[in-house]
Amino acid sequence: MNTTELESHLISIRRHLHQYPELSNEEFETTKSIKKWLQDEEIDIRKTGLSTGVVAEIKGANPGPIVAIRADIDALPIVEQTGLPYASKVKGKMHACGHDFHTAAAIGASYLLKETQAEMNGTVRIIFQPAEESGGGAQKVINDGQLEGVVAIIGLHNKPDLPVGTIGLKDGPLMAAVDRFHIVLYGKGSHAAIPQHGKDPILAAGHLITALQSVVSRNVSPLQSAVLSVTKIVGGSTWNVIPDDIILEGTVRTFDNMVRADVKAKFYTIVESIATAFSHEVKIGWFPGPPPLDNHKSVTEIARYAAKKHSLKVIDPEPSMAGEDFSYYLYNVPGTFAFFGTNGNEEWHHPAFTLDESAIIRAAYFLYESSRELLNRPVTSL
DSSP: OOHHHHHHHHHHHHHHHHHSOOOTTOOHHHHHHHHHHHHTTTOEEOOOSOSSOEEEEEEOSEEEEEEEEEEEOOOBSOOOOOOOTTOOSSTTOBOOSOHHHHHHHHHHHHHHHHHTGGGOEEEEEEEEESOTTTTOHHHHHHHTTTTTTEEEEEEEEEETTSOTTEEEOOSEEEEOEEEEEEEEEEOBOEETTOGGGSBOHHHHHHHHHHHHHHHHHTTSOTTSOEEEEEEEEEEOSSTTEEOSEEEEEEEEEESSHHHHHHHHHHHHHHHHHHHHHTTOEEEEEEEEOOOOEEEOHHHHHHHHHHHHHTTOEEEOOOOBSSOOTHHHHHTTSOEEEEEEEOOOSSOTTOTTOOOOTTHHHHHHHHHHHHHHHHHTSOGGGO
16 A cells, blocks of 8 residues: 555554553453454464464565564553544543554554565564553563564654654663552551540651652752652541541652662651651552663664654653653663654643644654664674
């Protein structure tokens, strides 16, 4: 199909996915649809042990390395508020992070690679990964052996605050490590009028929240970056009763593994010390998410060349404190992750999130050209 036909087809794919979003590890119909769209063009599907997700492969006529393209396919538990004619038909679920865009672009790249298969030196493996939002999908793909033999990998994420035709490519840290914490402070309830007979966990929680702000402001170098946010407090049942306990939850974001470890250690020290000071018992849950996303310099340079070849404006993007489990792939093989301009109205995870669909075809060509360039570079240069 020509470029105009391909663009129209990819937009229709994206709109179909947008209307029928599925959450992490529930992408059964999405998986079936992706397989059909690929098999319609006689693209080979690899056998996997994954319950959802698809891995396709296009083998060139000539021997060479294996490189990979990755797209994520899951949606979010958000009620859509876009008013679009192709808005989600599944109540309470929405592609509010643009994974439908990523999937459509990767399918487009697959079609383009299939058309030039006879000229290719090597193999391109296309990973349609489940469960990025839950943070476990990339590890499932890796544990299933789908990175075996891969020498380089490339991925992208739509970026609403960049115009269409602009791409952000940066070697080194681009997205943050993500850790979640859950704290329970166990005090002793009492009547609000006689607090001396209790151990007030709300008072302790107030001191703890204030003290936790020193983890970043006084323990992380100003030349480094870190965020610690308490985002949830649950405690109490009425106005005149001091509760027995209180729950706090939040997140820590860092770009450096040493800073990540130091912040965690200081966090535990402060939480345990505040609990002791107020004669409380405490239970701490620490849930590590994806590590920092650290782009490989040589692969990023190849991606820059491919982007310019297709007239994309390449910029050095501002790093994001958001997390992305593409980082797990980068701990196994060299690769790069790009921010792709989509001129959206709202940021990721907003119920009114939209994007400019004219960016889909450009993203497809970028993934296609980048993977072709990676095939043609000696593996030792990566």
